[in-house]
Amino acid sequence: MEPVIKTDKLSKRFGPFIACNELTFTVDKGEIFGFLGANGAGKTTAMRMLCGLLGPSSGEATVAGFDVYTQTEKIKKSIGYMSQKFSLYDDLSVAENIRFYGGIYGMSRPAIRTKTTELLEELGLQQEARTLVRELPLGWKQKLAFSVSIVHDPEIVFLDEPTGGVDPVTRRQFWDLIYAAADSGVTVFVTTHYMDEAEYCNRVSIMVDGVIAALDSPANLKQQYGAATMEDVFYELARKAKRKGD
Amino acid sequence: MRQLVIFIRKEFLHVFRDRKTLLMLFGLPIAQIVLFGFALSNEIKDSRIAVVDYSKDAVTQRLIAKIGSSPYFNIQRTLASADQIDAAFKKGDLKMAVTFPAGFGDDVIHTGKATMQVIADASDPNQATTITNYLNQIVADFNTELAAGSGQPMTIVPSMQMMYNPELRGAPNFVPGVMALVLMLVCTMMTSVAIVREKELGTMEILLVSPFRPVYIIISKLAPNLLISIVNLFVILFLSDIFLDLPVKGSFLLLVFGSVLFIMTCLSIGLLLSINAQTQQAAMTGSLMGMMLPTMLLTGFLFPIENMPLALRLLSNLVPSRWYFIIVKQVMLKGLGIGAIWKELLILGGMCVFLFTISLRKFKIRLQ
Numbered sequence: 001m002e003p004v005i006k007t008d009k010l011s012k013r014f015g016p017f018i019a020c021n022e023l024t025f026t027v028d029k030g031e032i033f034g035f036l037g038a039n040g041a042g043k044t045t046a047m048r049m050l051c052g053l054l055g056p057s058s059g060e061a062t063v064a065g066f067d068v069y070t071q072t073e074k075i076k077k078s079i080g081y082m083s084q085k086f087s088l089y090d091d092l093s094v095a096e097n098i099r100f101y102g103g104i105y106g107m108s109r110p111a112i113r114t115k116t117t118e119l120l121e122e123l124g125l126q127q128e129a130r131t132l133v134r135e136l137p138l139g140w141k142q143k144l145a146f147s148v149s150i151v152h153d154p155e156i157v158f159l160d161e162p163t164g165g166v167d168p169v170t171r172r173q174f175w176d177l178i179y180a181a182a183d184s185g186v187t188v189f190v191t192t193h194y195m196d197e198a199e200y201c202n203r204v205s206i207m208v209d210g211v212i213a214a215l216d217s218p219a220n221l222k223q224q225y226g227a228a229t230m231e232d233v234f235y236e237l238a239r240k241a242k243r244k245g246d
Numbered sequence: 247m248r249q250l251v252i253f254i255r256k257e258f259l260h261v262f263r264d265r266k267t268l269l270m271l272f273g274l275p276i277a278q279i280v281l282f283g284f285a286l287s288n289e290i291k292d293s294r295i296a297v298v299d300y301s302k303d304a305v306t307q308r309l310i311a312k313i314g315s316s317p318y319f320n321i322q323r324t325l326a327s328a329d330q331i332d333a334a335f336k337k338g339d340l341k342m343a344v345t346f347p348a349g350f351g352d353d354v355i356h357t358g359k360a361t362m363q364v365i366a367d368a369s370d371p372n373q374a375t376t377i378t379n380y381l382n383q384i385v386a387d388f389n390t391e392l393a394a395g396s397g398q399p400m401t402i403v404p405s406m407q408m409m410y411n412p413e414l415r416g417a418p419n420f421v422p423g424v425m426a427l428v429l430m431l432v433c434t435m436m437t438s439v440a441i442v443r444e445k446e447l448g449t450m451e452i453l454l455v456s457p458f459r460p461v462y463i464i465i466s467k468l469a470p471n472l473l474i475s476i477v478n479l480f481v482i483l484f485l486s487d488i489f490l491d492l493p494v495k496g497s498f499l500l501l502v503f504g505s506v507l508f509i510m511t512c513l514s515i516g517l518l519l520s521i522n523a524q525t526q527q528a529a530m531t532g533s534l535m536g537m538m539l540p541t542m543l544l545t546g547f548l549f550p551i552e553n554m555p556l557a558l559r560l561l562s563n564l565v566p567s568r569w570y571f572i573i574v575k576q577v578m579l580k581g582l583g584i585g586a587i588w589k590e591l592l593i594l595g596g597m598c599v600f601l602f603t604i605s606l607r608k609f610k611i612r613l614q
Contacts, residue, residue, distance in 0.1 A: 051455050073457060081455040085448025091263040092256065103252030104458040132263075149452075158455075 004029050004155055004187045005050060010059035010068075012045050019045040021210040022059065027203075029155075032178060032188045034201030038238045041207040043191050047158055050189070052076050064155045077105070080157040080186075082149035084164035088141060090134035094125055097133060098148055105152035119147050139170035146177055150186055157181065159190040163197065175200050195231040204230070206237050213237045249458055253466040260440070261470045271432055275478050278424045279485040293341040293377050294322040296334050303351030309362075309388055309402070313344070318380040328363075335367060341377055342366045344404075354392070354400060361403045368408035378406055421486045422574035423547030426567035427538070428482065429475050429505070430512050434537045436471045437516025438529040446526060464609060468513050475509045483578075495581030501574065504587070507594045508570040512537075514601035515566075521608050541567045569594045 003026035012020040020042045027033045037043045048054040050063050052072030061068045064078035088097050095116055102112040120126045123143055133141060142162070150157050159178075163171045175197065182188050190201070198204050198218060205215040214221055214237055218230055227233045261268060295313070299306050314321040319342075325334065331343045345363040353360040364381060368374040385404050392400040441463075444450040453463055479502070486492040494501055515537060523529040544551070544562040551562050562568050569590040576582040576590075584591070 053454060076455060076457040079455065081452055083448050083451055085451075087448045087452045089256070089260070089447070089449060092259055096256070096259060100252060100256045101452075101456075104249050104453070104456050106249055106457070 002029060003027060004065075005033075005061070005063050005189065007050075007061040008059055010046070010049065010061045011057050012042075012049060012054065013057045018210050020049070020056075023212055025205060025212060025215055027156075027187060027189060029187055030182055030185050031203065032182050032190065032201045034198050034204035035189060035191045035207070036198055036204055036234060037191075037207030038241055040243050041238075041241065042210040043207055044160070046207070047160060047189070047191065050075075051079060051081060051158060078155045080149040080152065080154040082145050082157070082159050082162050084161040088133045088145050088148065091132060093130045093132055094120070094136070094144060095129040097144070098151060101148045102151050107152055115151055119151065123147060138166060139173065142166055142170065142174060143177055146174065146181075150181055154186065156187040156189060159188065161191055161193060163192065163194060171197070195229065195234055198230040198234070206234060208237055208241050209243050213240075250462050250466065253458065253462060254469045257440070257466050257470045261474070267436075271436070271474055272478070272481070274431070275424065275428045275482045276485065278428070279421075279482060279489065290373055290376050290380075291317050292320045293318060293373075293380075295319050295342040295344060296323050296325050296331065296340055297321055298325045298328050298331065298343065298345040300348040301346045301350035301352075305351035305354050305392075306346045309346075309385070310344075312388055313381070313384055316380070316384055318377065331365060335365075340367065341373065342381070344381075354402060355396075358398055358400050359403070360401075361405050363407065364404045365407045374408060378404075420547060421482065421490065421492055422571050422578065423545060425479065425482050425505070425574055426508070426545055426547070426570050427541055428478050429509055429570075430537055430541045430567055431533075432475050432478060433471055433509055433512030434516040434519065435530060435533040436474070437467060437513050438519040438523060438533055439526050440467050440471070441517070441520035442523050442526050442529040445524065460609060461606070464517065464606065468517075471513060471516075472509060475512075476506075479505050492579065494578045496577035496583060500584060500587075501577045504570065504573040504577065504591060504594070507591065507598055508566060508573075511566045511594060511598040511601060514598065514605045517605035517609065518601065521605065540565045544568060545571045547571060566594060566597050569597075 005025075005027035007023050007025055009022040009024055010020060011018065011022055023046055035043055035047070045054065049056050049068055050061065052063070052068060052075040056068060063075045066072075066074040066078065068075065089100070092100065098116045098119060099112055102115060107115070116129075120129055123140070125140070125144070128136065128140075133144070136144065146157075146159070146162065149159075163174055166174070171194070178188055178190070178200075190197075192198065201218065203215065203217050204221060205212050206221075207213065214224075214233070216224065221233050222228065222230065225233045225236050227236065297310055297313075299310065310321070313319050322340065323334070325331065325343075328345050331345070334340050334343065343365045345365075347361070347363070350360050350362065362385075364378065366374045366378050381404060385402055389400045389402055392402075441450075444453065454460070483494060483501075487494070516533065519529055519532045519536070523532055540561075544558065544565045545567040546562070551559055551568070554562070572590050573587045573594070576586045580586075
């Protein structure tokens with residue numbers, strides 16, 4: 001398999017502070033890649049570099065085949081992004097949100113129309129096309145936000161703690177969507193604080209104090225650390241951290 | 247470009263969905279104009295006046311009686327000499343003093359011409375304007391009566407003099423003031439709130455990760471507010487023409503040009519505020535305290551800047567509405583051309599370019 005994200009000693013320094021120290025990893029096409037770490041471990045900084053929002057201090061990285069130093073505009077066109085805030089406009093309807101996000105990614109009008117119908121059908125929201133997003137239940141909003149983040153068929157979607165504050169049943173349903181997306185070839189790069197979710201990932205990296213302390217499939221990690229759950233693996237690694245989270 | 251259109255359309259949707267705010271935005275100027283308009287048009291009755299009659303003849307007696315019998319005036323006292331007028335005003339409650347010079351009646355009868363002297367208390371300029379108008383009316387009536395009696399044209403001219411506030415500052419002042427206030431409010435507050443809201447919602451992150459250009463975000467945010475402001479501008483000008491009899495005397499185009507400069511300046515200030523504010527609440531408070539108060543106090547339409555202490559006078563130079571206020575007054579009320587306001591236009595233009603440039607740069611830096 002060809003890697004869609006490839007980093008080599010990718011680092012970011014803020015003055016004397018090293019937020020990310022020589023990160024080297026690859027993420028394959030269609031993979032669900034869990035990006036774990038305590039608060040302050042450097043997850044957000046790494047993700048921002050990969051999204052083309054932040055220039056690295058040193059090292060190399062390509063995302064969807066584009067260089068993070070020189071081709072950020074092309075990277076932006078190839079990725080989707082969703083944060084725990086869901087990032088939908090409350091005062092716009094479901095269809096208007098889809099149309100807007102499709103529009104800023106430069107999709108043509110007919111393409112947006114087709115995609116809207118498709119998407120509403122998938123989510124079972126046909127009746128709610130004209131409903132304002134603020135009137136939707138939280139779980140629906142979250143699913144809609146995810147679908148909107150891949151409305152332009154990106155190669156990679158970055159999910160920044162996408163299930164924060166959502167109940168376990170809804171989280172489970174949300175992961176069904178993630179699996180469906182991965183099956184269709186979208187690479188999923190996800191950060192989370194929920195260790196049960198880490199179990200759903202193909203591979204997991206755990207960052208501690210700006211470096212990648214472990215990177216493997218959940219099964220291998222558990223075996224390697226002699227732990228029963230990912231929770232124990234994470235605790236084993238994270239408690240060695242010297243940096244305080246924020 | 248199509249992306250920009252889509253984004254701008256979204257901004258308009260935000261504006262139209264928020265009915266309450268929209269109502270407020272368009273209701274505000276109308277309410278202000280109507281409020282001030284009716285306050286202005288109120289009748290003033292029984293104004294107390296003093297009379298000095300050096301002539302003491304049949305003509306002055308008749309005219310004094312006519313003035314005294316009108317519902318608008320109440321002749322409170324008759325003074326022996328004009329020197330007493332000042333003291334009488336200082337005692338308060340006197341609104342006007344009328345002086346007939348010696349030989350007034352003779353002049354009227356023999357030459358058909360005479361001048362009476364009128365001094366009005368203009369510390370409340372609205373009142374002064376109204377009552378001097380009443381007096382003019384009465385004198386004009388009297389002229390007609392005399393002419394009908396003698397068969398020759400009579401012209402008694404009241405020579406008006408304003409006390410305390412000779413230029414009658416205040417009367418038409420509020421229209422430029424309302425314009426400055428409303429535009430400032432819409433542009434600064436709405437712009438900063440609109441941008442901060444995206445931060446609060448978390449949608450700003452998505453926009454930054456998307457290929458959409460930051461400068462487009464700014465343009466899209468400014469577009470609806472620019473339009474609302476221009477509509478408001480026309481509503482105010484229309485209302486003041488119809489209801490307050492204050493048409494645009496000078497070049498309409500010049501006024502609109504000055505207004506757009508001011509609007510752009512306010513939009514840039516809103517942009518700057520939004521960069522520092524983290525919550526909509528903070529943005530709102532920032533625009534209210536930071537912009538509304540200086541606009542109200544240091545523009546010159548509530549308190550004349552000339553009478554302020556030096557520190558405040560210097561400070562007022564930094565308030566954009568101060569310069570806009572002058573532009574509107576000169577063009578709209580006095581009908582002056584670009585020659586009279588080029589300095590103000592230049593200052594406002596400079597502020598606009600300066601503020602827009604730094605807000606644009608700061609906005610970009612924040613994105614890094």
